[in-house]
Amino acid sequence: MEYSKLVDIYEQLNRTTKRLEKTHIISDFLKDVSVDDMEQVMLLLEGRVFPNYDAREIGVASRLMLKSLSVATGISVDKIENEWKKQGDLGLVAEALVKTKKQATLHSTKLTVKKVFDNLRKLAELEGEGTVERKTQLIAELITSAKPIESKYIVKTILGEMRIGVGEGTMRDAITWAFFGNKIGVEYTREMNDIKVEDRAVYNKYLDAVQHAYDVTNEFAEVARAAKLKGLEGLGNIGMKVGIPIQVMLALKVDTIEEAFETVGKPAAIEFKYDGFRIQGHKDEKGNIKLFTRRLEDVTKQFPDVVGFVKKNIKGKSFIIDSEAVGYAKKTGKYLPFQNISQRIKRKYDIDKMASNFPVEVNVFDVIYFEGKNIINVEFEKRRRLLEKIIKQEPKKIVLSKSKVVSDKKDVEKFFKEAINAGNEGLMFKSLNSPYKPGARVGYMIKFKHMMETLDLVIVGAEWGEGKRAKWLSSYTIACLNEDGKFVEIGKASTGLKEKREEGLSFEEMTKLLKPLTISEKGKEVKAKPKIVIEVGYDEIQKSPTYESGFALRFPRVIQIRADKGPHEASTLDYVKKLYASQKKS
Numbered sequence: 231m232e233y234s235k236l237v238d239i240y241e242q243l244n245r246t247t248k249r250l251e252k253t254h255i256i257s258d259f260l261k262d263v264s265v266d267d268m269e270q271v272m273l274l275l276e277g278r279v280f281p282n283y284d285a286r287e288i289g290v291a292s293r294l295m296l297k298s299l300s301v302a303t304g305i306s307v308d309k310i311e312n313e314w315k316k317q318g319d320l321g322l323v324a325e326a327l328v329k330t331k332k333q334a335t336l337h338s339t340k341l342t343v344k345k346v347f348d349n350l351r352k353l354a355e356l357e358g359e360g361t362v363e364r365k366t367q368l369i370a371e372l373i374t375s376a377k378p379i380e381s382k383y384i385v386k387t388i389l390g391e392m393r394i395g396v397g398e399g400t401m402r403d404a405i406t407w408a409f410f411g412n413k414i415g416v417e418y419t420r421e422m423n424d425i426k427v428e429d430r431a432v433y434n435k436y437l438d439a440v441q442h443a444y445d446v447t448n449e450f451a452e453v454a455r456a457a458k459l460k461g462l463e464g465l466g467n468i469g470m471k472v473g474i475p476i477q478v479m480l481a482l483k484v485d486t487i488e489e490a491f492e493t494v495g496k497p498a499a500i501e502f503k504y505d506g507f508r509i510q511g512h513k514d515e516k517g518n519i520k521l522f523t524r525r526l527e528d529v530t531k532q533f534p535d536v537v538g539f540v541k542k543n544i545k546g547k548s549f550i551i552d553s554e555a556v557g558y559a560k561k562t563g564k565y566l567p568f569q570n571i572s573q574r575i576k577r578k579y580d581i582d583k584m585a586s587n588f589p590v591e592v593n594v595f596d597v598i599y600f601e602g603k604n605i606i607n608v609e610f611e612k613r614r615r616l617l618e619k620i621i622k623q624e625p626k627k628i629v630l631s632k633s634k635v636v637s638d639k640k641d642v643e644k645f646f647k648e649a650i651n652a653g654n655e656g657l658m659f660k661s662l663n664s665p666y667k668p669g670a671r672v673g674y675m676i677k678f679k680h681m682m683e684t685l686d687l688v689i690v691g692a693e694w695g696e697g698k699r700a701k702w703l704s705s706y707t708i709a710c711l712n713e714d715g716k717f718v719e720i721g722k723a724s725t726g727l728k729e730k731r732e733e734g735l736s737f738e739e740m741t742k743l744l745k746p747l748t749i750s751e752k753g754k755e756v757k758a759k760p761k762i763v764i765e766v767g768y769d770e771i772q773k774s775p776t777y778e779s780g781f782a783l784r785f786p787r788v789i790q791i792r793a794d795k796g797p798h799e800a801s802t803l804d805y806v807k808k809l810y811a812s813q814k815k816s
């Protein structure tokens with residue numbers, strides 16, 4: 231295919247900001263792209279020459295581009311740089327330069343997509359002595375044969391500045407329209423800015439098939455090729471390949487334990503929700519290990535330690551596992567928040583030093599491919615059992631995620647406290663009989679980070695009400711326990727109680743309980759012996775200088791009296807601090 235054809239599409243795409251119009255332009259274009267050209271066209275359309283999971287980069291900075299343009303046009307670097315300052319965009323500068331040049335010396339070799347693509351890839355592969363010269367030549371060669379408008383896009387692609395607004399959603403839709411449009415009656419109406427679809431359900435079936443194929447391959451070219459050659463069946467047969475990342479399954483968020491159970495069913499697996507970063511680990515039959523982040527960046531080089539654990543501690547010739555790597559303090563072994571290790575992800579040098587200073591523990595929670603087989607459709611419970619068999623746990627290196635199968639709210643609460651106390655963010659709920667759904671935020675995995683987590687607090691004071699509440703103690707000063715066993719105030723709660731007895735816990739009842747505990751009274755304020763423990767809900771924990779604990783509750787509400795708890799079993803300040811830290815991350 232001639233490069234000018236692709237450039238024409240770029241131009242069309244640049245002329246509109248509307249997503250549907252962009253989709254239409256690409257889908258029309260794709261119908262004419264041959265299977266052989268597909269990979270190059272698809273990548274270049276997204277402004278790249280490697281798939282997003284491929285760590286290779288073109289690696290050309292503006293300086294080198296200036297030099298290459300100078301070589302190609304015979305115009306001095308200084309002059310080009312001046313133009314650049316004026317225009318602010320090297321792509322536009324290249325276009326203008328080539329335009330003046332072309333009038334003088336008419337050049338006529340036609341650039342092909344393949345030639346552009348090949349030269350750009352070579353740029354990424356060059357290493358060692360003479361690299362700068364070789365790169366300059368490769369770029370200059372393209373610019374010399376390019377039409378003015380082509381040179382603009384060549385320069386922008388090389389510098390990673392395409393910005394034509396073609397995202398993954400647009401690509402997915404365009405492939406669906408291009409290859410299944412006739413089956414689903416998709417019709418784009420420019421006037422209405424909409425698409426007409428005769429049958430949404432049928433449309434979604436094709437759309438989902440395209441999305442799924444993309445989720446497991448992460449290559450639109452492969453998806454488009456399969457759709458073009460073998461239709462729906464072809465998409466269904468696309469399998470995952472070890473070494474190529476698949477989109478990770480995402481979690482839904484809920485606020486209450488009830489909601490979590492409703493979504494994943496009972497019994498459910500609950501796991502610690504670690505505050506690290508996701509690592510998808512691959513091992514192929516030759517023993518090669520690759521690691522990818524949640525955004526599918528290849529971080530194999532950055533984590534030689536993790537490569538070692540995956541190689542040594544997981545049995546199996548080939549597999550793909552899903553895990554969370556968590557940083558911990560070298561001295562104490564305690565988990566550290568994500569920020570502490572995030573710097574390792576992009577690191578290019580001193581990697582071993584970083585690994586030693588910022589060690590991570592890998593917490594494995596899923597396996598989606600094993601011994602040559604895709605097992606995403608195997609139930610979670612069985613995948614977990616397989617994991618338990620193949621992982622040799624070594625604390626502070628690689629372990630299984632801490633997990634429990636439960637049906638009871640109380641068990642969840644207990645486990646939640648354990649999780650928070652161990653420095654985690656909260657819990658994950660997993661549906662026992664669900665598949666692994668790449669790229670999807672479906673209800674198979676739920677995150678539960680706290681919010682509605684209640685506190686058990688001690689009433690240390692109260693205030694007489696006003697108006698019709700004047701006869702009751704209607705606002706309660708509540709406290710938690712500090713490290714020395716002292717009650718430190720954390721707020722005042724006055725909602726949640728009822729004015730009428732028959733409606734539930736009433737002000738009258740509470741007043742009766744508190745009056746005998748009075749230590750002193752001053753105006754409306756009453757100090758009370760710390761005896762009564764109440765369960766308190768709230769919207770958020772905030773830092774506050776007003777109360778001795780250093781914290782305050784936003785919208786506190788009394789839920790019930792915890793008659794089963796003595797004051798020294800109240801929530802601790804340490805726990806409040808941990809909840810505060812965990813909520814900051816959500």
Ligand code: AMP
Pocket residue numbers: 480481501502503504505506507508524554595631658677
């Ligand atoms: P969030 O990033 O808040 O959407 O929460 C989902 C993320 O929690 C996942 O992408 C994982 O990186 C992380 N995570 C931590 N522990 C687990 C676990 N046990 N199971 C699944 N994901 C986990």
